[in-house]
Amino acid sequence: xxxxxxxxxxxxxxxxxxxxxxxxxxxxxxxxxxxxxxxxxxxxxxxxxxxxxxxxxxxxxxxxxxxxxxxxxxxxxxxxxxxxxxxxxxxxxxxxxxxxxxxxxxxxxxxxxxxxxxxxxxxxxxxxxxxxxxxxxxxxxxxxxxxxxxxxxxxxxxxxxxxxxxxxxxxxxxxxxxxxxxxxxxxxxxxxxxxxxxxxxxxxxxxxxxxxxxxxxxxxxxxxxxxxxxxxxxxxxxxxxxxxxxxxxxxxxxxxxxxxxxxxxxxxxxxxxxxxxxx
Ligand code: PLP
Numbered sequence: 279x280x281x282x283x284x285x286x287x288x289x290x291x292x293x294x295x296x297x298x299x300x301x302x303x304x305x306x307x308x309x310x311x312x313x314x315x316x317x318x319x320x321x322x323x324x325x326x327x328x329x330x331x332x333x334x335x336x337x338x339x340x341x342x343x344x345x346x347x348x349x350x351x352x353x354x355x356x357x358x359x360x361x362x363x364x365x366x367x368x369x370x371x372x373x374x375x376x377x378x379x380x381x382x383x384x385x386x387x388x389x390x391x392x393x394x395x396x397x398x399x400x401x402x403x404x405x406x407x408x409x410x411x412x413x414x415x416x417x418x419x420x421x422x423x424x425x426x427x428x429x430x431x432x433x434x435x436x437x438x439x440x441x442x443x444x445x446x447x448x449x450x451x452x453x454x455x456x457x458x459x460x461x462x463x464x465x466x467x468x469x470x471x472x473x474x475x476x477x478x479x480x481x482x483x484x485x486x487x488x489x490x491x492x493x494x495x496x497x498x499x500x501x502x503x504x505x506x507x508x509x510x511x512x513x514x515x516x517x518x519x520x521x522x523x524x525x526x527x528x529x530x531x532x533x534x535x536x537x538x539x540x541x542x543x544x545x546x547x548x549x550x551x552x553x554x555x556x557x
Contacts, residue, residue, distance in 0.1 A: 282359045284352055284392040289359055292393075301389055303372030306380070307427035309389075310334040311370040314353065315520045316394070317555045319363050322520075324350055326483045330424060331369070333481075337423040340373050343388050353392060360394040366521060367394050370426065400522055404548060407526035407540045408444035408517065412506060413437060415448035415455045415478075422477045434458035445517065447530060450478065453503045460519030461485040464512035465543045470499040471508070484518040491550040497543060514541030524548045 285295045302308035312331050315322040328346045335342045344352070353367055374386025415421075417430040434446040435458040445457045455473055456462050461482040463472040470492050475481040492499045509515060513536045515527035524547045526540035 281393055282356065284356045284390070286390060287352075289356065295391065297389070297391075298375040300375045300377060301372055302374060302376065302383070302386070303370065303389065303426055305378050307425065307429075308338075308340075309370055309372030309426045310338060310340060310424055311368065311426060312424060313520050314367040314369070316357055316362050316365050316367060319357060321350075321353060321357065321367065322555060323483045323487065324353070326486065330481060330483065331371075334423040334425060335371065337420060338425060339382070340371065340388060342371065343390060356392055356394060362394045362396060364398060365394055365396045367392060372426070397521065400525070403444070404523060404525055405540075407528035409442065409529045409532075410445045410447050410457065410515075410517075410527045411438050411441050411443045411531055412509070413446045413448055415450045417448075420477055421455070421479055422475070422481055424480060431458045445527075447509065447515075447527075449506050452506050454506060454509050455479050456482075457517055460517040460522055460525070462509075463488070463516050463518065464504060464509055465514035465516070465541060466508065466512050468498065468543070470497055470543065471504050472499070472501055473503055474501045482518055482520075484520055484523065487554070488518050488524060488547055488551070491547055491554065495546060495550055497546070510535075512536065514544050516544045516547070524551050 280292050283290050283292060283295050312327045314324060314327050328349055369392040372389045374383060374388055376383030376386045413434050434448060438446040447457050447462055448455050454462055456479040461472060463470055473479050489499055509530060510533060515535045517525040517527060526544045528535055528538055
């Protein structure tokens with residue numbers, strides 16, 4: 279069955295969607311996006327994603343064409359039309375279509391496109407854990423905006439795959455920021471540590487959920503920068519993200535983390551997360 283897109287306010291079959299070659303997303307990566315998780319046919323943490331969308335759009339001076347209720351109504355309809363029970367919704371807004379020129383086009387209307395993907399939860403990877411590598415974080419200084427400019431992330435993820443790893447953990451001058459597509463947390467002596475939500479990382483929706491679950495289960499958590507040395511000396515390392523949920527990291531650059539198996543705090547957070555999404 280072909281998938282139904284939401285494109286410029288209409289629900290269309292994939293062969294009816296026409297993206298212009300002059301779309302600024304195509305030329306400049308000039309746009310913002312969100313990826314929502316769908317569990318049991320419902321958008322998970324939709325308000326948090328929409329709040330971040332507003333923040334990203336304001337950060338790159340892109341006027342959003344819809345209010346939160348309209349995003350919600352249409353994305354819910356998209357999920358319904360695609361009969362999606364478990365998967366993701368990808369939503370992208372570019373600054374519009376205009377002849378190539380760096381300056382904002384005065385007349386262009388934002389181009390909005392969304393679609394669903396029937397992607398399952400990565401249960402076996404969540405059980406086994408990831409191997410990761412480390413790489414310098416070569417991105418710009420507004421990693422808090424979820425923009426289409428993902429080339430540095432793409433290169434990092436590919437470098438990880440080229441070395442047989444699932445992801446790349448990034449660092450700026452030895453300070454761990456996040457991974458190519460998720461937030462990074464370490465556990466040391468029972469305490470969870472993660473980079474502060476500033477301009478150097480994406481303010482992950484899953485990160486916030488996991489910090490909330492940690493607070494509820496009385497796992498002490500600190501938001502502070504930590505060094506690569508702390509990453510390697512951690513008892514546990516975990517990644518958080520919309521599609522990977524709470525993902526254990528069992529080795530970094532070929533060195534085992536802790537016992538080399540997913541640790542007890544990671545397992546506890548996975549159970550709490552599971553309870554939350556099935557409630
Ligand atoms: N950091 C980066 C660079 C990401 O691309 C993502 C998600 O795509 C995350 C963190 C995790 O954010 P979220 O939990 O909202 O998916």
